Amino acid sequence: MNRRQLIFIILFNAIISLVIALVVVWAVESRRPDSEVLQILATPPSVLPVSQPTVAVVDAPAADTSATVTVQPATTAEAAVEVGDTEVYVVQSGDSLSSIADRFRVPIDTLVRLNELPNPDYVFVGQRLLIPVGGGNEAGAPVATATAGDEPITQGVIIRIVEGPGDLLAEAVQIVNDLNRAVNLAGWVLDQEGGPSYTFGNMLLFAGNYVWLHTRSGEDTTIAVYWNQENAAWSSGSVLRLRNPQGTVVSTFTVP
Structure with missing residues (x-):
């Protein structure tokens, strides 16, 4: 096969490929719907038919003005x-x-x-x-209140620990209620013989709870009160006493 025959075969194959491609494109385009038809098919109806319900109007019976409304009192649970x-x-x-x-x-x-x-x-x-x-x-139920005849507490409220003795910023005493009921610490005194003393104000210490007495200044909370002293109150060897409002010593603690 000479060079001229080779060129002729290449050109012939190219023409055949082009014709096939054109036929395929034409076949695809002939099957595609017109764009205007697509637009029409995609357009939703502007108005949807809605069935209108028929409402029957019935005259309401006249109210019975002789009826009596009775308001029931609330039950105990309510x-x-x-x-x-x-x-x-x-x-x-x-x-x-x-x-x-x-x-x-x-x-x-x-x-x-x-x-x-x-x-x-x-x-x-x-x-x-x-x-x-x-x-x-x-509402209206009597509330139990403490009376002067209540038996004073002589045990169960203890001095648990003294932290930072001699250091004003760290010094604090923990008082714990080991009883199974709440104790009002109003009038209770924490002191040492011949030394400073602190009298608690109105504070309800619940069963199993504790309160910290800090020697330094601060703002009282439900679990911490502040003595507002300028110097530390306790030192190693000090014997602290917790006394009830009747003056009875309920707990003692020796600072290590």
């Missing part, structure tokens, strides 16, 4: 709950909302509403709950 002063209780290990309610004789519903609890079945250690003093009482 009675309003009066909540006076509140104190803060810190949830301890093993606590549940029901056990806390039983301990302080407060309805669970009162605790849920007062603390805005999303899930009454879940409380966690360290959670601070508001507890109504005297419990949640129905």
Whole structure:
């Protein structure tokens, strides 16, 4: 095969390929619908038929003006709950909302509403709950109050530890309530013989809870009070005494 025949074959194959390509393109284009037809097919109807319901108008019977409306009084379960002063209780290990309610004789519903609890079945250690003093009482129900004849507390409230003795900024005494009921520390005194003394104000210490007495200045909270002294009050060897309002020594602690 000479050079001329080779060129002729190449050109012939190119022409055949071109013709086949044109035929394929033409066949594809012939099957494609016109763009205007597509636009018409895609256009949604401008108005959808809506069936109109038929409304029957019926004359209402005349109201009976002789009818009497009687308002029933609220049941005991629906009675309003009066909540006076509140104190803060810190949830301890093993606590549940029901056990806390039983301990302080407060309805669970009162605790849920007062603390805005999303899930009454879940409380966690360290959670601070508001507890109504005297419990949640129905309107008009008598509230139990302490009287002068109550037996004074002579045990169960203890000096647990003294931290940072001799250092004004670190010095603090921890008082713990080991009883199974709350104790009002109003009038209780922490002192040492021949030394300084601190008298507690009105503070309700719940069962199992503690309070820190800091010698330095600060702002009182539910778990810490401040003596506002300029010098440290305790030193190694000091014997601290915790006395109830009647003057009875309830607990002692020797600073190491």
